[in-house]
Amino acid sequence: MKPIDFRSDTVTKPTPAMRRAMADAEVGDDVYGEDPMVNRLQERVAERLGLEAAIFVPSGTQANQIAMGLHCRPSDEVITEVGSHIVQYEGGALSALWGIQPQGLPGERGLLTAAQVAEAVRGENIHAPRSKLLSLENTHNRGGGTVWPLERFQSVVEAARKAGLAVHLDGARLFNAQMATGTPASAWAKLTDTTSVCFSKGLGAPVGSALAGSAALIREAQRLRKRLGGGMRQAGILAAAALHALEHHVDRLAEDHANARRLAAGLAELQGVKVEPARVETNILLVEFTRPASEMVSRLATLGVLLNATGTHTARLVCHLDVSASDIDEALTRIRKALES
Ligand SMILES: *Cc1c(COP(=O)(O)O)cnc(C)c1O
Numbered sequence: 001m002k003p004i005d006f007r008s009d010t011v012t013k014p015t016p017a018m019r020r021a022m023a024d025a026e027v028g029d030d031v032y033g034e035d036p037m038v039n040r041l042q043e044r045v046a047e048r049l050g051l052e053a054a055i056f057v058p059s060g061t062q063a064n065q066i067a068m069g070l071h072c073r074p075s076d077e078v079i080t081e082v083g084s085h086i087v088q089y090e091g092g093a094l095s096a097l098w099g100i101q102p103q104g105l106p107g108e109r110g111l112l113t114a115a116q117v118a119e120a121v122r123g124e125n126i127h128a129p130r131s132k133l134l135s136l137e138n139t140h141n142r143g144g145g146t147v148w149p150l151e152r153f154q155s156v157v158e159a160a161r162k163a164g165l166a167v168h169l170d171g172a173r174l175f176n177a178q179m180a181t182g183t184p185a186s187a188w189a190k191l192t193d194t195t196s197v198c199f200s201k202g203l204g205a206p207v208g209s210a211l212a213g214s215a216a217l218i219r220e221a222q223r224l225r226k227r228l229g230g231g232m233r234q235a236g237i238l239a240a241a242a243l244h245a246l247e248h249h250v251d252r253l254a255e256d257h258a259n260a261r262r263l264a265a266g267l268a269e270l271q272g273v274k275v276e277p278a279r280v281e282t283n284i285l286l287v288e289f290t291r292p293a294s295e296m297v298s299r300l301a302t303l304g305v306l307l308n309a310t311g312t313h314t315a316r317l318v319c320h321l322d323v324s325a326s327d328i329d330e331a332l333t334r335i336r337k338a339l340e341s
Contacts, residue, residue: 009320012204025240037236050186053218063196063211074099077129081107083142110143114159121163134160137170145284172198176282179253203245204321256283256319266332272339
């Protein structure tokens with residue numbers, strides 16, 4: 001029985017064509033700036049995001065944390081949504097690495113309003129940390145793969161600018177937002193000072209993320225990457241996978257979105273699980289089981305369906321490159337069996 005793995009879009013394996021691109025990569029020492037594939041990737045990412053420059057890094061966490069270090073000094077504050085990746089899933093890096101304090105605002109499936117941001121910014125006051133940065137996430141993971149409508153994003157960024165804040169976008173799944181809306185990734189990114197993107201999520205590369213911004217910020221980012229131990233040598237082997245992903249795996253994200261909708265529609269027919277198909281915007285699907293989520297996760301694992309619990313009764317399913325439309329139908333059969341037994 002082939003397991004169908006909905007735990008994350010990080011579980012994808014490189015395709016044979018991607019492995020060939022990696023094997024054929026021309027390489028050099030990237031710490032000296034001499035790796036042609038890394039240089040090409042950085043240029044392509046900057047172009048796609050409408051920003052001046054970009055830097056290749058090992059992980060999305062490192063891309064985000066370099067941005068935090070660029071924009072804030074110890075005791076400064078980053079304003080963000082309370083469920084954001086930088087707060088929930090980066091090992092306490094904000095405080096451990098930079099001495100930054102987060103102010104997490106409650107979002108609407110991960111999205112904030114301009115009024116919320118304007119109200120959260122601290123005035124000049126010796127009691128308060130200095131608000132320096134607004135950090136947003138598109139698509140929003142904990143929100144359920146939510147896309148930021150461009151106008152709402154613009155208004156929130158404008159509120160931050162008015163208060164003198166820098167803006168970072170965690171765009172781990174920004175290309176999912178692009179494919180879901182037809183709006184180019186650059187439309188969001190060019191409104192920001194820095195934007196990160198991941199190649200190892202739905203794009204299917206084994207390793208790697210990038211941070212884009214102005215040439216001056218990215219020069220400083222090279223120092224912070226080195227400090228964090230992220231200076232890699234013949235990294236072109238990895239950059240080749242990311243380049244291949246950018247060329248061949250962006251448009252196909254639409255299939256993952258269609259599969260997530262197909263899965264939601266199928267689950268909506270079943271007893272013992274609640275879903276809101278209308279809320280499935282991209283490749284992430286949040287569900288609520290009548291039975292405890294931990295019980296459903298282990299019951300489903302024995303039937304070859306893998307997913308992650310997110311709460312006592314809630315779980316997340318993520319569609320990706322290694323889940324096909326027929327896998328969705330097979331998964332629905334297995335899930336029905338688990339719910340009925
Ligand atoms: C996965 C992810 C990241 C980066 O994660 P890494 O595992 O460090 O590459 C950042 N932000 C969001 C929203 C993510 O989903």
